[in-house]
Amino acid sequence: MAPDKPIRVRNRLRRKELFAKYKDERNKRRHEERAERAKEELENPELKAKRLAENVPNTIESMRVFDETVNAELEGTDEFSEYFENTDKDPKVLVTTSENPKKNGLIFAKMLQDFLPGSVFVERKEKYTMKDMASYCSNRQFSDLIVVNEDKNKVTGITFIHLPTGPTFYFSVTNIIESKKIAGHGNPTSHIPELILNNFSTRLGQTVGRLFQSLFPHRPQFQGRQVVTLHNQRDFIFFRRHRYKFKNEKRVGLQELGPQFTMKLRRVQKGIREEIDWEHKPSMDRDKKKFYL
Template identity: 60%
Template structure:
């Protein structure tokens, strides 16, 4: 490779240099395809060679190079603010959904999207001057378990705030890539069943806390006859929301039909109590190390 680079540098004519470079690239591609054909022929004759290659040639990814986190695999110690949900199995969550001040149509439209899959949720329009402590008192007097606030700016939904009741904690997530169900190709129509909840890859202590937050807004017993599942998949600290329905084609084949919506969350802040001391906050310099993840 070094010899070829030196040879290209010695060619002064730009057009000639480009032709030589294209020929070198063509020859490399031809050689690679020839080797692939020969390898495929050998593997057809001896399938064990293919199995060995697959085992040995595991590609490196950012996920596989993740920097070790000593909290991975550890359970939540003792009781936390969500313990009430996990110990009182006879009581389902009760959610109040609202917006920030001076919300526009985008926030109300997104509220409709959330209410399509969130169980036992009530939407209340945010009144001017109605502060978060007032909302918390209102909800605690009526036995709500969670407040969800839709944050909208410049006619665009930018985030979601979750307040666990009666005394916190508070979480703020930015939101992006929102797609309504009706805009998803081949989408199905959701029915009024409580969905099953699937949480993927919430491995660190902070990740497990976020997982418990999401668990706390869904009832303990899903209605499995509805065949609907909500998935929250964490990958590199981005949380992807998807909703599907199981399709049983026959006794052996099971498919998935997407119902929507789709959106992506990213944790920005985790606070004690009702917006109290900051426990964890995402900062711009955290993006420098691409192999460090927090959830």
């Protein structure tokens, strides 16, 4: 016996009505099935454990292309070793701008200075090149130089130079939100924040993580209850700053202090902007499951 042919409804309003009725009935069946399943799993918790084990969703992260450097330990010493070996010496950071800085560049530079303990802001003069500034900072015992890059009155990137001999890192910057534009934001104090780094798992990612660690003193002042988080997800690095709020003995909340912005590593150079060690290229974005940090 041939199956019944689907009924063709010519009237558009009637079709919409029937489809809405079908979706409503389908949702009711789903709710009934979920309620029945929840009742069974309450009586037998093993059923829930089995269902969760069998229904692990695939994500881009779980299907990530294998990278042999993930979780591999860094061998030997690198340019950041002195920071980790000499825990009594705090970093000294100079923050500056690109040539002819505009308002947005100056605002962002001072935002960086606000959450980097002991940092100094100096507006850049036209006659000084990047190497001139690096030499100036090295002679005055600065450990790092940060340059805010602009294009057409818009902040587009940050250059980090670890002194005295590099390396140099360039990150593009997007999605900048000032603290005052964040609803319910708090006001930061001058305490040294705790630093949290998430998902910097490859050898390159660990090097980037060591760069960020070298910008903060070794001893966070926990009485300030402030935390800076750099979260890497799919090679985008999200900056957030919060403060712990203890509501009572058992409940702890977070209040955002700001600012917010997103970085993406574009280039790593040896020394002070010398030979390119690693560079992001457009062709790298073709494989959505390949990550480098």
